Amino acid sequence: xxxxxxxxxxxxxxxxxxxxxxxxxxxxxxxxxxxxxxxxxxxxxxxxxxxxxxxxxxxxxxxxxxxxxxxxxxxxxxxxxxxxxxxxxxxxxxxxxxxxxxxxxxxxxxxxxxxxxxxxxxxxxxxxxxxxxxxxxxxxxxxxxxxxxxxxxxxxxxxxxxxxxxxxxxxxxxxxxxxxxxxxxxxxxxxxxxxxxxxxxxxxxxxxxxxxxxxxxxxxxxxxxxxxxxxxxxxxxxxxxxxxxxxxxxxxxxxxxxxxxxxxxxxxxxxxxxxxxxxxxxxxxxxxxxxxxxxxxxxxxxxxxxxxx
Amino acid sequence: xxxxxxxxxxxxxxxxxxxxxxxxxxxxxxxxxxxxxxxxxxxxxxxxxxxxxxxxxxxxxxxxxxxxxxxxxxxxxxxxxxxxxxxxxxxxxxxxxxxxxxxxxxxxxxxxxxxxxxxxxxxxxxxxxxxxxxxxxxxxxxxxxxxxxxxxxxxxxxxxxxxxxxxxxxxxxxxxxxxxxxxxxxxxxxxxxxxxxxxxxxxxxxxxxxxxxxxxxxxxxxxxxxxxxxxxxxxxxxxxxxxxxxxxxxxxxxxxxxxxxxxxxxxxxxxxxxxxxxxxxxxxxxxxxxxxxxxxxxxxxxxxxxxxxxxxxxxxxxxxxxxxxxxxxxxxxxxxxxxxxxxxxxxxxxxxxxxxxxxxxxxxxxxxxxxxxxxxxxxxxxxxxxxxxxxxxxxxxxxxxxxxxxxxxxxxxxxxxxxxxxxxxxxxxxxxxxxxxxxxxxxxxxxxxxxxxxxxxxxxxxxxxxxxxxxxxxxxxxxxxxxxxxxxxxxxxxxxxxxxxxxxxxxxxxxx
Numbered sequence: 001x002x003x004x005x006x007x008x009x010x011x012x013x014x015x016x017x018x019x020x021x022x023x024x025x026x027x028x029x030x031x032x033x034x035x036x037x038x039x040x041x042x043x044x045x046x047x048x049x050x051x052x053x054x055x056x057x058x059x060x061x062x063x064x065x066x067x068x069x070x071x072x073x074x075x076x077x078x079x080x081x082x083x084x085x086x087x088x089x090x091x092x093x094x095x096x097x098x099x100x101x102x103x104x105x106x107x108x109x110x111x112x113x114x115x116x117x118x119x120x121x122x123x124x125x126x127x128x129x130x131x132x133x134x135x136x137x138x139x140x141x142x143x144x145x146x147x148x149x150x151x152x153x154x155x156x157x158x159x160x161x162x163x164x165x166x167x168x169x170x171x172x173x174x175x176x177x178x179x180x181x182x183x184x185x186x187x188x189x190x191x192x193x194x195x196x197x198x199x200x201x202x203x204x205x206x207x208x209x210x211x212x213x214x215x216x217x218x219x220x221x222x223x224x225x226x227x228x229x230x231x232x233x234x235x236x237x238x239x240x241x242x243x244x245x246x247x248x249x250x251x252x253x254x255x256x257x258x259x260x261x262x263x264x265x266x267x268x269x270x271x272x273x274x275x276x277x278x279x280x281x282x283x284x285x286x287x288x289x290x291x292x293x294x295x296x297x298x299x300x301x302x303x304x305x306x307x308x309x
Numbered sequence: 310x311x312x313x314x315x316x317x318x319x320x321x322x323x324x325x326x327x328x329x330x331x332x333x334x335x336x337x338x339x340x341x342x343x344x345x346x347x348x349x350x351x352x353x354x355x356x357x358x359x360x361x362x363x364x365x366x367x368x369x370x371x372x373x374x375x376x377x378x379x380x381x382x383x384x385x386x387x388x389x390x391x392x393x394x395x396x397x398x399x400x401x402x403x404x405x406x407x408x409x410x411x412x413x414x415x416x417x418x419x420x421x422x423x424x425x426x427x428x429x430x431x432x433x434x435x436x437x438x439x440x441x442x443x444x445x446x447x448x449x450x451x452x453x454x455x456x457x458x459x460x461x462x463x464x465x466x467x468x469x470x471x472x473x474x475x476x477x478x479x480x481x482x483x484x485x486x487x488x489x490x491x492x493x494x495x496x497x498x499x500x501x502x503x504x505x506x507x508x509x510x511x512x513x514x515x516x517x518x519x520x521x522x523x524x525x526x527x528x529x530x531x532x533x534x535x536x537x538x539x540x541x542x543x544x545x546x547x548x549x550x551x552x553x554x555x556x557x558x559x560x561x562x563x564x565x566x567x568x569x570x571x572x573x574x575x576x577x578x579x580x581x582x583x584x585x586x587x588x589x590x591x592x593x594x595x596x597x598x599x600x601x602x603x604x605x606x607x608x609x610x611x612x613x614x615x616x617x618x619x620x621x622x623x624x625x626x627x628x629x630x631x632x633x634x635x636x637x638x639x640x641x642x643x644x645x646x647x648x649x650x651x652x653x654x655x656x657x658x659x660x661x662x663x664x665x666x667x668x669x670x671x672x673x674x675x676x677x678x679x680x681x682x683x684x685x686x687x688x689x690x691x692x693x694x695x696x697x698x699x700x701x702x703x704x705x706x707x708x709x710x711x712x713x714x715x716x717x718x719x720x721x722x723x724x725x726x727x728x729x730x731x732x733x734x735x736x737x738x739x740x741x742x743x744x745x746x747x748x749x750x751x752x753x754x755x756x757x758x759x760x761x762x763x764x765x766x767x768x769x770x771x772x773x774x775x776x777x778x779x780x781x782x783x784x785x786x787x788x789x790x791x792x793x794x795x796x797x798x799x800x801x802x803x804x805x806x807x808x809x810x811x812x813x814x815x816x817x818x819x820x821x
Contacts, residue, residue, distance in 0.1 A: 169421070185404075190412075192393075192399040193413030193414075
C-alpha cells in the first residue's frame with residue numbers, strides 16, 4: 001500500500017489531487033482573512049459557500065454558461081455578506097451571531113430552493129451540466145512531468161493562487177489594506193485619523209462574500225457538477241482554522257491550505273488503493289487529525305515566540 | 310498679540326441632559342503654551358473634543374484667525390491646522406513608527422503605498438523637530454515616552470500648527486517629562502501653538518504662558534502664569550481652599566505586619582516579572598512603591614492579594630504564610646485592597662452603591678436574616694458610609710456606574726477602610742480622581758496609618774508616592790532597585806534615576 005502511495009507521489013497523481021482539493025479551502029480562508037484583519041471575523045464562510053454553490057449550478061445549467069453561473073454564485077454570496085455587514089455594523093448584532101445565522105441560512109435556503117425548483121431534497125444533478133474549464137497549456141502538456149505539473153488544472157486553481165498574491169498586495173502595499181489592518185487592530189486609532197472604519201468593515205465582509213462565492217462555485221461546477229445538500233461539509237470552518245494556522249497572512253494561508261489539501265488527497269489515494277486494509281473510517285479521520293496537529297504545532301510555536309522574545 | 314483661536318460662549322448639552330459646557334470662552338494666542346486646567350468633569354475634554362471636531366457645540370462659535378469656522382469632524386480640524394495628541398495613545402502596535410505616522414494619508418505610487426517615501430518623510434520630520442525615534446521600529450516595542458513622540462510627529466506630519474495635548478505627562482517618568490517639555494518649548498519657538506490639558510499644577514507653573522481654569526462647565530478665569538501661584542489656581546479649580554500637601558506627622562512604626570522574602574514570579578508568558586523582592590511594611594507606616602508602570606507593580610499587588618499563585622519566596626502577614634490562601638481568606642484575615650482598576654475589580658458598575666459597599670460582606674451574619682439579606686441593616690450601613698466618606702449621590706440605590714470616577718473610588722475606599730484592615734493595600738488610589746477627592750482619599754489613608762494600620766501604596770504618580778509615603782521602594786524591571794527613607798531632601802530626580810534603571814542600590818544593603 002505504501003509503495004502505491006509512493007508511486008502516485010512520483011507520477012504526480014498526489015500533486016494533481018492536492019491542487020484539486022485546495023481552492024475551496026484557500027479561497028474560503030482568504031475571505032476569512034480579509035474579515036479577520038478588519039476585526040469583523042466572518043464565521044459564516046460555510047453558509048456563503050453553500051449559497052454560491054447552489055446559485056452557481058442553478059444559474060449555470062439554466063443558461064448553459066459557466067461564467068454566468070459563477071457570476072451569479074459570487075453575486076449571491078456578496079449580497080448575503082453585505083446583509084451580514086448591515087446587521088452587524090448597522091443594527092449592532094454580534095458578528096459571531098450573524099455568522100452563525102448565515103451558516104444556518106445557507107444550509108436551509110439551498111435545500112428549500114432545491115425542493116421548490118427541482119423537487120429534490122438531497123441533491124440536484126443538472127441534465128446539461130456546465131463546469132469551470134481546465135486550463136490546458138498547448139505544447140507544454142506534451143512534455144512529460146512538466147506537462148502534468150503545470151497543465152490541465154482547473155481554472156479556479158490558478159485563480160485561487162493569484163488571489164493569494166492579490167490579497168498580499170492589497171493588504172500590505174495599498175493604503176486601503178493598511179487602513180483595513182489598522183481598523184482591525186486599533187479601531188480607535190484608525191477613527192481618530194479620519195479612516196472610515198465602518199465602511200472598511202463593510203468592504204471586508206463583502207470581500208469575504210466574493211472569495212467564498214468563488215469557492216462555492218468551484219464546489220458545484222469544478223470539483224463536481226452537481227449540488228448536494230451540505231456539500232461544503234465543514235470546508236468553511238476548516239478555512240477559518242487555516243487563517244489562524246497560516247499566521248493571518250496570505251502566503252501562510254497558501255501553505256496551510258496546501259497542508260490540508262495534502263491530507264485530503266492522501267485520504268483519497270489510500271482509500272482507492274487496491275488491497276487497502278485500513279478501515280475507511282480511520283482514513284477519513286486524517287484531515288481532522290491534521291487539523292488538530294496543525295493547531296497544536298501553531299500553539300506551541302506561538303507560545304515559544306512569546307517565551308523567548 | 311492677536312488671538313489665533315477663540316472659542317466664544319460654548320455650550321454643550323449631551324442628549325442625556327448632561328451639561329458639559331455652559332458658556333465657556335477661551336482664546337489662544339499664536340506661539341504660546343496655554344494650559345487648560347480643571348477638575349474631572351469640569352468640561353476640559355468636551356471643550357477640546359469640540360475644538361477637534363469630535364463633538365459639535367450646542368451653542369457658541371469658534372473663530373480661527375478671526376474667521377468663524379465650523380468643525381464637523383477631525384478632518385475639518387486638520388484643515389485648520391489643529392492637531393490633537395490623545396491621552397490614550399492612538400497607535401497601531403504592530404505597525405512601524407513610520408507607518409503609524411503616515412497612517413490615513415499615506416504617500417502613494419500609483420495605487421500602491423510608497424513605503425520608501427513614508428520613511429523619508431518621517432526622517433525629515435525627526436530631523437526638523439529633533440524628536441529622535443527609529444522610523445523602522447515597531448511601535449509595540451518602544452517605550453511610552455517614544456510612543457508619545459510618535460503621536461506628536463503624527464500631528465506634525467498632518468501639518469498642524471496648533472497642537473492640543475491631553476494630559477500628556479500622566480504616563481511619563483520625570484526625565485521623560487523634562488524631554489517632552491524641551492520639545493514643546495522648541496516647537497513654540499518655531500511658531501507652533503500648544504494647548505496643554507492637565508491637572509498637575511507643578512507642570513502648569515513650569516511650562517505654560519497662560520492658564521485657563523474651568524470649573525463645572527464654565528470658564529472661571531484666564532491667568533498669566535508668571536503672575537499667579539499654585540494655591541490660587543487650585544482655589545479657582547475647586548472653588549475653595551485646598552491643601553496641596555498632605556499634612557501628616559512623622560510615622561511611629563511598630564511591629565512588622567507584611568513581610569516579603571525573596572519573592573519572585575514568572576508570568577504565564579514566561580517573563581520574569583518579579584525578581585527576588587524583599588521588604589517589610591510595619592504597623593503605623595506607609596510604604597510607597599514608585600516606578601514606571603509595567604515594571605511589576607501590578608503583579609506584586611496581585612501576588613500579595615492572592616490573584617496570582619505559584620510565586621517563589623515567602624510572603625507573611627503577621628506571622629501567617631499567605632501562600633496557598635484564597636483571595637477571600639486573605640481579605641478576611643485583615644487585608645484591605647483598593648485595586649488599581651476600580652472599573653473591573655474595585656466596584657461592580659451595574660450594582661447599586663449599597664450593594665457595592667457590602668460586596669465582600671454579604672455573607673456576614675450581621676447583614677443576613679436567615680437565608681436572606683437584611684435590607685434594613687444594609688441600608689443603614691450604606692447611609693453611614695455615604696455620609697462618612699462624602700460619596701456624592703442622590704441615593705444609596707443609585708448604580709455605581711452612574712457616578713463620577715472620584716465617587717466610585719470613594720465607594721471602594723469606604724468599603725476597604727471601614728473593615729479596619731491591619732494592612733491596607735492601595736494601588737493607584739487616586740487615578741483619574743479630581744483634586745477634591747484626592748485630598749479626601751489621602752487624608753483617609755494617613756488617618757488609617759495613624760490608627761496603627763500598615764499601608765502599602767503603589768502609584769504611578771511620583772508626587773503621590775512622595776507626599777504620602779514614609780519609606781519608598783522603587784521597582785524597576787521586576788526588581789526592587791532601592792528602598793529610601795522619605796525626607797525633605799529626597800528629590801523627584803533622585804527617584805527618577807532608579808525608575809529608569811540608571812542607578813541601583815546594592816541588594817542586601819537595601820533590606821531594612
